[in-house]
Structure formats: structure tokens, C-alpha cells
Amino acid sequence: MLIEAILKRHSVRAYEDRKVKDEFLKEVLEAGRIAPSAANIQPWKFVVVQDKELRKQLVKACENQKFVGEAPVVIAGCMVSKGYHMGGFYDSAILDIGIALDHMTLQAASIGLGTCWIGAFTESQVKKLLQIPETVRVAALLALGYPKNPLVPKKLRKHIDEVVSYEKFS
Amino acid sequence: MLIEAILKRHSVRAYEDRKVKDEFLKEVLEAGRIAPSAANIQPWKFVVVQDKELRKQLVKACENQKFVGEAPVVIAGCMVSKGYHMGGFYDSAILDIGIALDHMTLQAASIGLGTCWIGAFTESQVKKLLQIPETVRVAALLALGYPKNPLVPKKLRKHIDEVVSYEKFS
Numbered sequence: 001m002l003i004e005a006i007l008k009r010h011s012v013r014a015y016e017d018r019k020v021k022d023e024f025l026k027e028v029l030e031a032g033r034i035a036p037s038a039a040n041i042q043p044w045k046f047v048v049v050q051d052k053e054l055r056k057q058l059v060k061a062c063e064n065q066k067f068v069g070e071a072p073v074v075i076a077g078c079m080v081s082k083g084y085h086m087g088g089f090y091d092s093a094i095l096d097i098g099i100a101l102d103h104m105t106l107q108a109a110s111i112g113l114g115t116c117w118i119g120a121f122t123e124s125q126v127k128k129l130l131q132i133p134e135t136v137r138v139a140a141l142l143a144l145g146y147p148k149n150p151l152v153p154k155k156l157r158k159h160i161d162e163v164v165s166y167e168k169f170s
Numbered sequence: 171m172l173i174e175a176i177l178k179r180h181s182v183r184a185y186e187d188r189k190v191k192d193e194f195l196k197e198v199l200e201a202g203r204i205a206p207s208a209a210n211i212q213p214w215k216f217v218v219v220q221d222k223e224l225r226k227q228l229v230k231a232c233e234n235q236k237f238v239g240e241a242p243v244v245i246a247g248c249m250v251s252k253g254y255h256m257g258g259f260y261d262s263a264i265l266d267i268g269i270a271l272d273h274m275t276l277q278a279a280s281i282g283l284g285t286c287w288i289g290a291f292t293e294s295q296v297k298k299l300l301q302i303p304e305t306v307r308v309a310a311l312l313a314l315g316y317p318k319n320p321l322v323p324k325k326l327r328k329h330i331d332e333v334v335s336y337e338k339f340s
Binding site: 001002003005006007009010027029030031032033034035036038039040042044045046047048049050051054078084085086087088089090092094095096097098099102103105106107110117119121122123126130131132133136137138139140156157158160163164165166167168169170 | 219255260275277287327330338
């Protein structure tokens with residue numbers, strides 16, 4: 001079932017003009033809330049945008065990607081604190097928020113909703129629109145809604161032998 | 171079912187001394203292989219360590235965490251290329267690998283296996299042991315095996331009202 005959800009999830013850029021049921025939105029947010037994070041710091045906060053006017057303004061902040069204004073929900077994944085110092089060389093916060101957002105996409109897929117990661121955005125503009133404080137960073141945004149086309153599994157990944165080796169790197 | 175796997179997954183630091191069935195290991199790796207990544211770059215490679223001697227040597231490289239040598243499998247998540255430039259200010263590769271490793275932990279939980287994220291490690295030592303090239307970085311390691319104690323859901327997360335706001339950050 002997990003594998004099925006992972007396979008079904010893909011970037012949906014065409015949405016029906018229809019509000020997401022509160023119950024579904026709750027489930028999606030819950031999958032993010034219960035995500036793990038390094039040292040359980042939970043360095044995140046999620047801003048859920050449903051207001052039509054605000055979503056339209058987000059389009060410009062997201063490099064004019066039209067679907068950002070068409071999806072009934074846009075979620076901004078915000079980094080509100082530092083995370084754990086991983087491997088002595090990087091902070092886990094971005095990774096942690098990525099996992100939480102990923103869980104949201106999987107839960108959405110498992111109940112037939114579409115999502116799309118938004119990595120092309122101008123952070124300063126998003127922050128201004130959503131009144132996000134100076135010290136908080138925006139890791140990524142997600143579009144969420146009913147997909148115009150059914151979710152079908154895609155197979156666009158490298159072969160397992162390309163990405164896994166045993167006992168040593170090769 | 172997804173929610174169940176997320177809730178069941180927690181850090182397992184006590185493992186049975188028993189090889190993980192090949193079929194199970196395959197399923198876990200598959201959940202990582204099919205993970206999404208920004209622009210589908212798949213900037214990852216996973217080194218699977220089962221050799222007992224090598225696992226023992228990894229203990230020292232992982233700040234002497236004993237369970238690293240006791241778990242029958244240790245997986246190193248390696249970053250072999252840059253990812254996508256997210257929000258104009260960071261590279262997605264670490265986030266991408268985090269999602270792939272997270273999928274492995276969820277798949278493991280869903281078939282009754284335990285995992286533990288390892289963020290406390292000395293990268294140079296891990297790289298030397300696994301013959302990882304200079305230019306490749308180690309994002310995190312995972313321990314994997316049969317947990318000594320059954321996986322039971324934990325509830326250690328912030329309340330939803332603490333992590334979600336609507337229309338604006340608050």
C-alpha cells in the first residue's frame with residue numbers, strides 16, 4: 001500500500017476547481033505532523049493557503065506557474081528553527097521538512113488527491129504574501145487538490161543496480 | 171495504512187542477531203528507489219552493508235553507537251550529484267536523499283522491520299570504510315533489522331495547532 005502510494009504520487013499540474021474536503025485536508029496535514037525529524041526537533045510550520053486571491057498572488061511568487069493559482073490549496077513548508085547537526089556538516093531542518101511534505105504527498109495520493117512540489121519560487125515574495133517572519137525560511141511549497149486526470153503510476157526511476165551497491169561504493 | 175506505518179516507525183536501537191530476508195531487504199530498497207526527487211535528478215546512491223566486520227568498524231565511525239554493529243544491515247545514503255536549486259537558495263540533494271531513506275523506514279515498518287536514522291557519524295571515516303569517492307557526500311545512514319521489541323506507535327509530536335496556520339504565518 002505504501003509502495004502503491006509512492007508510485008501513484010506524481011506532479012499534478014492540472015486541478016479541478018473544487019475545494020478540498022476539510023476531512024481530506026486534515027488527513028494530509030496529519031501525515032506531515034507525525035513525520036519524524038532528527039532529534040524530534042520538528043523544526044517546521046505549515047501555512048495552508050485556500051484564499052483565491054492569495055493563491056493568485058502566489059503564482060507570481062512561484063515563477064508564474066499557473067497551476068499554483070488553480071490548485072485549491074497551497075501549503076508552504078516553513079523552517080522555524082535549526083535542526084540537528086547531521087554528520088558534522090549540515091543542518092537537518094530542510095531534510096526534516098522535506099520528509100513532512102513528502103508524507104503529505106503520499107497521504108494525498110492514497111486518498112486520490114494530487115499534489116505538486118514547488119521548488120521554483122522567490123522566497124522573499126512568498127514570505128511577504130504569507131507574512132512569514134524574517135528569521136523563518138521557506139523550504140518548499142506544495143499544491144494540493146483534485147487532479148483533473150486520474151493518478152496513474154509512472155516508472156521513471158533509475159534501475160536498482162544503478163543506485164544500490166553492496167559492502168562498498170561502486 | 172500509510173499513517174499506520176508512519177506511526178509505527180520509530181528509532182529502533184535493539185536488534186535481533188538475524189539476517190534480514192533478501193526479499194524484505196529488496197522491498198525496503200525499492201521504496202527508496204522509487205522516491206521522488208526535485209527535477210527527478212535522483213542524486214543518490216545507497217551502500218548496503220551486511221558484512222559483520224565492516225558493521226563493527228562502522229560503530230566507531232558513528233560515534234560508538236553500539237546498535238550500528240548489532241543491526242544486520244546498515245545503509246549509507248550517498249549524494250552523488252547536485253540536485254535542483256530550490257527557492258533560489260539551497261540545493262535539493264540532501265532533501266531528496268532524506269525522502270528516499272524515509273521511504274525505506276516506512277516500508278520497513280510496514281513489514282515489521284525496525285530502522286534507526288544515524289545522523290551522528292564522522293563522514294570521513296564512513297567514506298574511508300565504504301570506499302566512497304572524495305566528491306560524494308554521505309547524507310545519513312540507516313540501521314535496519316528485526317527489532318527486539320515490537321513496533322508500537324508513539325505520539326511525541328506537537329499539536330496540529332502548533333504547526334499549522336491558515337492564510338498567513340502565525
